[in-house]
Amino acid sequence: MxxxxxxxxxxxxxxxxxxxxxxxxxxxxxxxxxxxxxxxxxxxxxxxxxxxxxxxxxxxxxxxxxxxxxxxxxxxxxxxxxxxxxxxxxxxxxxxxxxxxxxxxxxxxxxxxxxxxxxxxxxxxxxxxxxxxxxxxxxxxxxxxxxxxxxxxxxxxxxxxxxxxxxxxxxxxxxxxxxxxxxxxxxxVDYAGFIVTRLLDVLMNEAVSLVEEGTRPEEIDKAMELCAGHPMGPFKLLDLVGAEIAMHGMEIMARDFGDRYKARPLLKRRVLAGLLGKKTGRGFYDYGT
Ligand SMILES: NC(=O)c1ccc[n+]([C@@H]2O[C@H](COP(=O)([O-])OP(=O)(O)OC[C@H]3O[C@@H](n4cnc5c(N)ncnc54)[C@H](O)[C@@H]3O)[C@@H](O)[C@H]2O)c1
The missing domain is CATH 3.40.50.720 (NAD(P)-binding Rossmann-like Domain)
Known part of the structure; x- marks a missing residue:
């Protein structure tokens, strides 16, 4: 039926x-x-x-x-x-x-x-x-x-x-x-990541590479909130979504759309360490729980 x-x-x-x-x-x-x-x-x-x-x-x-x-x-x-x-x-x-x-x-x-x-x-x-x-x-x-x-x-x-x-x-x-x-x-349309995840994951992954190069997450969030008008910077967003969920999305999109979606080594390391974000009390920020 x-x-x-x-x-x-x-x-x-x-x-x-x-x-x-x-x-x-x-x-x-x-x-x-x-x-x-x-x-x-x-x-x-x-x-x-x-x-x-x-x-x-x-x-x-x-x-x-x-x-x-x-x-x-x-x-x-x-x-x-x-x-x-x-x-x-x-x-x-x-x-x-x-x-x-x-x-x-x-x-x-x-x-x-x-x-x-x-x-x-x-x-x-x-x-x-x-x-x-x-x-x-x-x-x-x-x-x-x-x-x-x-x-x-x-x-x-x-x-x-x-x-x-x-x-x-x-x-x-x-x-x-x-x-x-x-x-x-x-x-x-039914392709990996649809619209929202497909665009946000590029932003979050690139933000992680800025941290790998030495920029602080707080500065990146401040830049995107105060200079680009985003309501929430990429690290506050990553901590809200859950790093493992974001990384998994990247893996699916890397499979379909290539290396630009390959999760950054720092993101993988933090997922392995259980620093998933708000849900575990600590991600790129500390939630003190
Ligand atoms: N977190 C986000 O920001 C966000 C946003 C949009 C969509 N999603 C999607 O929503 C889904 C859930 O994400 P979440 O953030 O709620 O994850 P979560 O880890 O908070 O919750 C997942 C839940 O699934 C339960 N579960 C696991 N196996 C199960 C089973 N066989 N039967 C019933 N329950 C089972 C777990 O006990 C857990 O409570 C994922 O597909 C995720 O990609 C997440």
Missing amino acids: TAREGMTLTHIGVVGAGQMGSGIAQVCAAAGFDVLVQYTTEAALGRSRSAIANSLQKLVARGSVDQEKASRTMAQIRYTSEIVAVCSEADLIVEAVYEDLDLKRSVFAALEKHARADAVLASNTSAIPITEISSKLTCKDRVIGLHFMNPVVLMSGVEIIRGEMTSEATFQTCLSFLHALGKEPVVA
Whole structure:
């Protein structure tokens, strides 16, 4: 069965309770969808719950939402450790697990097996072509890329990527879904890195080579913020995204577009050392956690 045109969505599944899965769950719940999130470890579950609660409290403190709306949003999000449970009720499932092709393929194989035959299956990958993720599936027409940006709650744009076999019904359903979330779809073509990662990774990698040559990360961020008008310099961005995620994106693009995307040795070394950014408490900046 294919995704139905104009399908009304009520239940959203999220696979992966990390940084992005949690943000996606929060914006879906805030828009009134029932959300079921799959986690793999108790630690990830705890981090996800507190990240969403903290984010909602910040929005309340800022006056963007009232306490009642924040409580309602929290109550719309449930968790499970079983992918089958996510599949049993979801109209649309967003995969947000680690950026690893084999892992994503195994998640999609499980989604194909257990999800409803008309459910839309979306990946939040930053860089892996959707056609590659779906290549071993029979339900390729229902697979699509929805590349939410970090932090999901604050960033209004979402890249929407059709794989080679994605149906028009799937695409239209996802356009309506993004509008329901209050997000602005940006249509990208299905090549590694799409638009945003393809351009940002060149910037971040080149910034790392400036550090290798002796410039301080703080000066580079200052230059890009004060001289180029970027809202956030490349190292603040790298620390937010996660160095391993950025490096993995570069590896995929180096494969398809050549050496200009080859991750700099310093970036590789820092990933190996676990200096991934905010998530580990230390990246190019120290977050003191
Ligand atoms: N971090 C960013 O800025 C950013 C932005 C846009 C897109 N993305 C993409 O979103 C995806 C997730 O990135 P993240 O930053 O949230 O990573 P993360 O490391 O914060 O979270 C990944 C989560 O996946 C979970 N997981 C691993 N295997 C799983 C499985 N089989 N089933 C269920 N959960 C599983 C892990 O427990 C972890 O909680 C990646 O594809 C990444 O490229 C990341």
